[in-house]
Amino acid sequence: MFSMMLREWRTQRGMSQLDLALSAEVSTRHVSFIESERSKPSAEMVLRLAEALDLPLRERNAMLVAAGFAPQFGDSRWDSPEMEEVRRAATLLLAAHAPYPALVLDMAFNILDANPAALEMIGADRTVLGKVNLVDLVFMPGQVRDSIVNWSDVAEYLLHRMREGVRRHGPQSAMGTVMRRAMMQPGTAALSMVRSHWRGSVLLPLAFHANGQTTRWFTTVTSFGAPQDAMAEEITIEQFHPNPG
Incomplete structure (x- = not known):
């Protein structure tokens, strides 16, 4: 689920909720609400958080899917x-x-x-x-x-x-x-x-x-x-x- 994925990536990046909020230019309260599932993020917010976490495109797609949205970046095979x-x-x-x-x-x-x-x-x-x-x-x-x-x-x-x-x-x-x-x-x-x-x-x-x-x-x-x-x-x-x- 998205909230768990967000928390895992934030922890892996060594960021607090405050750090992530500042980087994504949102409130700490909003990040907390998303991680505790009291708030559902929009696709735009998912991408903003993924950008703040410096995630590659493959992982941004995974974040979108976990939040209930369609992937926004291609994921092609080498021979495609x-x-x-x-x-x-x-x-x-x-x-x-x-x-x-x-x-x-x-x-x-x-x-x-x-x-x-x-x-x-x-x-x-x-x-x-x-x-x-x-x-x-x-x-x-x-x-x-x-x-x-x-x-x-x-x-x-x-x-x-x-x-x-x-x-x-x-x-x-x-x-x-x-x-x-x-x-x-x-x-x-x-x-x-x-x-x-x-x-x-x-x-x-x-x-x-x-x-x-x-x-x-x-x-x-x-x-x-x-x-x-x-x-x-x-x-x-x-x-x-x-x-x-």
């Missing part, structure tokens, strides 16, 4: 007609980044698309797209994890990003599921207390050993601005750049 423009833009970015690796990821780090260099790096072909997860490749024992020379750095960085994803989307989101799976893998528990090393970092250095040679990279992340679709909001393009250092 609605995502054609986003797919086309992603394809152009992947091609433009060649011959260096680049990946398209969803919110939970599932690999939706990749250029040939990225597929070669993970030792796969296009048949795996949509079926393999980058976090699983990095954390689970196997070819990719074994090839990462500075695995602890990469793992710490991804843990930081996953924590941020869980903060944004909630512990029961797909991101929460992926993070819990990563935490079960060998060596991860020793990294679980590292929370500040990557805070504010822009670039991730990566040393990758394959075919008898070590290549060095740094990564950048690109997202689509001002989307009105939950899927489009969550898409990132991960690009690997040669690191001569």
Whole structure:
């Protein structure tokens, strides 16, 4: 129900009723009445509270539904007609980044698309797209994890990003599921207390050993601005750049 969902998100954001009221520009009394179900919010009020809580579009839709309203933002599948423009833009970015690796990821780090260099790096072909997860490749024992020379750095960085994803989307989101799976893998528990090393970092250095040679990279992340679709909001393009250092 909406009142419980609102209270859970407010608590997760570390906000009091007063904090939320000030951010949403409503009275504390009104927030209290909504949480205690003495007042039913309008769709406009639901969206105002969701904005004050800095919720992603997917979670804003969920808030609207819980309050008895229809979703107001798209929630398309990657392969749907609605995502054609986003797919086309992603394809152009992947091609433009060649011959260096680049990946398209969803919110939970599932690999939706990749250029040939990225597929070669993970030792796969296009048949795996949509079926393999980058976090699983990095954390689970196997070819990719074994090839990462500075695995602890990469793992710490991804843990930081996953924590941020869980903060944004909630512990029961797909991101929460992926993070819990990563935490079960060998060596991860020793990294679980590292929370500040990557805070504010822009670039991730990566040393990758394959075919008898070590290549060095740094990564950048690109997202689509001002989307009105939950899927489009969550898409990132991960690009690997040669690191001569």
